Amino acid sequence: MRPDSMTRSPRARGRMARLRDDAIRWITRRHAHDGQAARLGRDRIYILPTRAGYTLLGILLVMLLGSINYSNNMAFLLTFLLVGIGHNAMWYTHRNLLGLQVATLPVPPVFAGQPLGIPLRLSETDGRAREALVLRVGNRATGPFPVPGRGAETARLELSGQPRGLYRLPRQRLDTRYPLGILEAWTWLTLTPEIVVYPDPIDPGATLGGTGEDEAPASTGHAGDAPDQIRPYRPGDPPGRIIWKAFARSGKLHVREAASGQGDRLWLEWDAMPAPDTETRLSMLCHQVLAAHAEGRFFGLRLPDQTLEPGQGVSHRDSCLRALAGFRTKPIELDPEPRS
Structure with a gap:
């Protein structure tokens, strides 16, 4: 088979696909x-x-x-x-x-x-x-x-x-x-x-060759030096703040809460991510959001065009992940074809 015939076939298929799409749009133009x-x-x-x-x-x-x-x-x-x-x-x-x-x-x-x-x-x-x-x-x-x-x-x-x-x-x-x-x-x-695809999480600490905890590039500000308070568990409290030793002794669930009622404020910063390109920074921030949520932290997110105030819970985590997914992009038509 000659090389020119091999290149002509994909072009012909592309033209036929465009003609088919145009015909379908013309046929369905009256549909709302x-x-x-x-x-x-x-x-x-x-x-x-x-x-x-x-x-x-x-x-x-x-x-x-x-x-x-x-x-x-x-x-x-x-x-x-x-x-x-x-x-x-x-x-x-x-x-x-x-x-x-x-x-x-x-x-x-x-x-x-x-x-x-x-x-x-x-x-x-x-x-x-x-x-x-x-x-x-x-x-x-x-x-x-x-x-x-x-x-x-x-x-x-x-x-x-x-x-x-x-x-x-x-x-x-x-x-x-x-x-x-x-x-x-x-x-x-x-x-x-609505179809949302989050960035692929990348551990910043693993990227730097560390453990991912001491070298995590996020700034933390404490709400105050007041001692933690102990209160009974309420549905929705993060599992990371449950006092399991007290549960083993008494059989009742209690959680540790800072005096301000919000715990430690954690800011996840765009500029703190050790990566030169946009997608890697978004992936690192995605990992940080998931880790902060798993630990029950009170965290916020700072992006160049958007700031999400500190919060907790599944809805706050999803809001942060959605902000990362939609960073400087608009909804586009999904490509259903399998990728090589």
């Missing part, structure tokens, strides 16, 4: 943007024969010509019987999608490089079960799954890992070949779940 949920009406369901359907259509045409040529009534009967079965299959295939409701579910955030799981919920309200549905994004697809009558099913689409950032889901395709496989009905969806 779905947002968080969509209901499938007749105006957005498309149906065409599959390869097996076209083969059957050719066979039926040959059978019809043979029946006419030989004036054979039994051949006419068999031909029109098969045509009637195909017509009913068309109705059943189209009806398998009609009236379905599709909605987004919260997408669990992941760290850079980890596989993404996109859950979508399909609900049926017309009282008839749906069979052999397939959800696709790009070249990724779920296995065939059913939706029970007057019930719901969650379809989970597994996508390849992505770099740090905020993403939106590209166009989705829901299709079915039920019941005979000779026809395929499909619809295009533009659901927009």
Whole structure:
């Protein structure tokens, strides 16, 4: 094979992909943007024969010509019987999608490089079960799954890992070949779940060759020199402040709290990270946020364009991680293709 023919093939495939995307956008231009949920009406369901359907259509045409040529009534009967079965299959295939409701579910955030799981919920309200549905994004697809009558099913689409950032889901395709496989009905969806990919955590201490504790590049300011206070445990208190020795003696949970009620204030500083590039600094800060949360620390985050005041708890940790994921970037369309 000549080198020029090898380079021509990817270019041709790229042109065909662009033409296909333009055709899909032209066809679906009258569809409103779905947002968080969509209901499938007749105006957005498309149906065409599959390869097996076209083969059957050719066979039926040959059978019809043979029946006419030989004036054979039994051949006419068999031909029109098969045509009637195909017509009913068309109705059943189209009806398998009609009236379905599709909605987004919260997408669990992941760290850079980890596989993404996109859950979508399909609900049926017309009282008839749906069979052999397939959800696709790009070249990724779920296995065939059913939706029970007057019930719901969650379809989970597994996508390849992505770099740090905020993403939106590209166009989705829901299709079915039920019941005979000779026809395929499909619809295009533009659901927009929020997809957040955190930086990959990197220990700054390990980067410097230390233990990760004495050399952790974070500035700490104490709330005061007042002695710690002991109080009974309340739901939501960080496990790192539980006094386990007291629990072993008395069987009751108590926590240690600084006199100010906030403990030690810990500031995680952008400028304190020992890395020259942006992504490595974000990864180091991500590690620091996770470590501070695991220790039950009262910590804040300082970035060049944003400052998050000290806080505690899962919501504060998630706010800091989201700020790192969205640092100087805008939501972009996710690439579902597997990365080499």
